[in-house]
Amino acid sequence: MAKVPVQFTLNGREKAEFVEGGTTLLHALRDKIGDTSPKGGCHQGTCGACSVIIDGELKLSCLTLAETCNGATITTTSGLAEAGVLHPLQRAFLDAFATQCGFCTPGMIMAAKVLLDHTPNPSRDDVVEALSGNICRCTGYEPIIQAVLTAARANSQNAA
Amino acid sequence: MELRKSYFADQRKDGLHEIGQGRPRLDSPGHVMGKTAYFADRNFPGMLHLKMVRSPHHHARIRSIDTSEAEKHPGVVKILTAKDVPHNVYTILILIQIGPEDETVLADGKVRWKGEAVVAVLAETERAAQEAAAKVKVNYEVLPAVFDMEEALKPGAPLVNEYHGQNYYLYDSGECRKVRFGDVEAGFAEADHILEQSYQSSPIEHAPTETTGCVVVPEGNDRFTCYTNTQAMFFTLDNASIILQMPGSKLHFVGGTVGGGFGGKVDVIVEPIAILGAKLTGRPVCFIYSREEEMQISSPRAAEKVVIKDGVMKDGRIVARKVTGYTDAGAYSRHSPYGAQKGAAHYPGPYTIPNVWIDTYCVYTNRTPSSAMRGFGVTIGDFALEVQMDKLARLIGMDPLEFRFINAYRDGDMKAHHQPTEGAALIECMQEASRAANWPVAEKYMAMSSYKKGA
Structure with a gap:
């Protein structure tokens, strides 16, 4: 099958791959590039575990074709920590016991990051709305909501 | 949270150090950094993908299975049927002497529920495996089925499982x-x-976010590493050993990281057939349930x-x-x-x-x-x-x-x-x-x- 060249920036680094036409970004990231932080829970856009940030917007990588990402800037949860220092959201998830099995966590953190990037001081309702596309089957939603609110407060204190 | 110490005061030892304390979970740093390695996060060169041909009927006799068209499909490497499984009829609780063996790894002559595994297809890509599975022709003779427990217990009800001989489990205490x-x-x-x-x-349905599955890698010395999200490592290893008629020393199970289980990952379903596929092809094999399989096929x-x-x-x-x-x-x-x-x-x-x-x-x-x-x-x-x-x-x-x-x-x-x-x-x-x-x-x-x- 014909291969298509794909080039994008992933977590600050240039990446180039040849993929088969129709390859999803999730498949390209996980199986070609080796970034397994986006997870495949349903492969049909319903669970949110594969969420990544493409050019500042939250996207489901299982429904995004890799070939449409040429020139894009992509962020995944594995790229958030800098020099081993956790991102405030990661710190807050850790401190708030907002992980259980951990499978939904990278997608949750992506959704939360896009929220805080656009809305630095979200209300609880804003957080619930922002996470509404991400399923936590361990049903740990409350600690996750608290973690996002805590991270928002930490951010605004740092900015002040 | 208040810890009430008045209850059972004479039985208490109050050297408690953990209750009421927040202790970090050991696995949480990996989760928040996206570094935790689930079984499907492992990718190996030349890895094959396994897809099942499943019964479309609730109860049917299998007249014939024709895999000839599927074998010709580009990318297909191996097709497995019941005759390929060394000990095809098993039951998981046989490990604690609860028999009889009553279930087939791959259906042999009969299917007893809609979704039962009949033929396993191994191919270079998931897509090729899926397409080839659709080309396997199974000729069924549909049999009457029973879905209600009280109906099943009535005289003259269709017999579901011949290994039991009646539609209830026969305990040492009798019919119940x-x-x-x-x-x-x-x-x-x-x-x-x-x-x-x-x-x-x-x-x-448990509906875990991570679907059931495993990745099996041949180690080149007739030993196999099985990365799995089973909730029951040794239970699965022992049952795989029985089904494959291989000593446990040939099976190296790696697991413990489970993306949600809730009891849904304690059956021994994906590992034995994936190990068999790896053994017969000499290549790594990935068998992972689709979301649809997780919802419809898993117990x-x-x-x-x-x-x-x-x-x-x-x-x-x-x-x-x-x-x-x-x-x-x-x-x-x-x-x-x-x-x-x-x-x-x-x-x-x-x-x-x-x-x-x-x-x-x-x-x-x-x-x-x-x-x-x-x-x-x-x-x-x-x-x-x-x-x-x-x-x-x-x-x-x-x-x-x-x-x-x-x-x-x-x-x-x-x-x-x-x-x-x-x-x-x-x-x-x-x-x-x-x-x-x-x-x-x-x-x-x-x-x-x-x-x-x-x-």
């Missing part, structure tokens, strides 16, 4: 698990009121039916309880004979009742095999029992919480299974619940104790 204590009919005769109610539940919690008949006195004492429980195993045993047995042990509830009669049946139907899930065998029973307790309290015009104090078991009480109660704390839990829920009960109940009778 039995508990007999006191004289239940005498209890009903003396009761002021009798209440008989029937409770039913549907199957429940749910069993459907249950619970019929409870209670005799109760006006003063609140339950004097007789008769329970008939039915657990829908689906087409195969898996963990359900054990689930039904747990029900028998559980149905008296945490109550002291002098006359008890319990029968629990593990029933076979042409439904998806059910298995473990969070307190299977007792959770639905607890729903039925506690709804029944509320109804009984209403029947005699008593507060439902006080009604439970009257019947709560306490240390020294003889349980229906002829074991004396030890270490009971139900009274104390209910006292705390009464305070926490602001649901006051009479002072005499707040003065009761699980181990100081007559308070």
Whole structure:
């Protein structure tokens, strides 16, 4: 099958791959590039575990074709920590016991990051709305909501 | 959270260091950084993908299987049928001597539920495996099916599973698990009121976010590494060893990281056939359920039916309880004979009742095999029992919480299974619940104790 060249920036680094036409970004990231932080829970856009940030917007990588990402800037949860220092959201998830099995966590953190990037001081309702596309089957939603609110407060204190 | 130390003060050792403390989870840093390695996060060069051809019928004889077209499909490497599996008929609880072996790894001559695995296709890509699976031709003769437990137990019902010979699990105690204590009919005769109610539940899917699966890698020395999200590592290893007729020393299982299980990942379904595929092709094999398979194929919690008949006195004492429980195993045993047995042990509830009669049946139907899930065998029973307790309290015009104090078991009480109660704390839990829920009960109940009778 014909291969298509794909080039994008992933977590600050240039990446180039040849993929088969129709390859999803999730498949390209996980199986070609080796970034397994986006997870495949349903492969049909319903669970949110594969969420990544493409050019500042939250996207489901299982429904995004890799070939449409040429020139894009992509962020995944594995790229958030800098020099081993956790991102405030990661710190807050850790401190708030907002992980259980951990499978939904990278997608949750992506959704939360896009929220805080656009809305630095979200209300609880804003957080619930922002996470509404991400399923936590361990049903740990409350600690996750608290973690996002805590991270928002930490951010605004740092900015002040 | 408040830690109450007044309860069981003479039994307490208060050298507690963990309760009330926040301790970081060891696996959480990996989760938040996206570094935790789940089985599907492992990718190996030349890895094949396994897809199953599944039965579209609830009950059918297999007349023939034709894989010739599928074999020609580009990318197909190997196709497996029942004859390729060294020990094709198995049952997982055989490890604890609960037989007979009643389930096929790949269907042999018959399918007993819609979705049953018939043919395994191994191909270079997931897509090729899926396309080739669609080209496997299976000729079925559809048979009558039975989906209702009571129908299945009637004479003349279609026989679901020939390895059992009847549509129920035959325990050493007979057609059901039995508990007999006191004289239940005498209890009903003396009761002021009798209440008989029937409770039913549907199957429940665990729906983990990470679907069931494994990745198997040949180590080149006839030994195989199996990365799996099973919740039951050694159980799976031992069953794989039986099914594959390979010593356990040839099988290296790596796991423990599970993206949600809830009991849904304790059956031994994906590993043996994936290891067999790796053995016969010499290549790594990935077998991972699609979301649809997870929802439709993986074992749910069993459907249950619970019929409870209670005799109760006006003063609140339950004097007789008769329970008939039915657990829908689906087409195969898996963990359900054990689930039904747990029900028998559980149905008296945490109550002291002098006359008890319990029968629990593990029933076979042409439904998806059910298995473990969070307190299977007792959770639905607890729903039925506690709804029944509320109804009984209403029947005699008593507060439902006080009604439970009257019947709560306490240390020294003889349980229906002829074991004396030890270490009971139900009274104390209910006292705390009464305070926490602001649901006051009479002072005499707040003065009761699980181990100081007559308070």
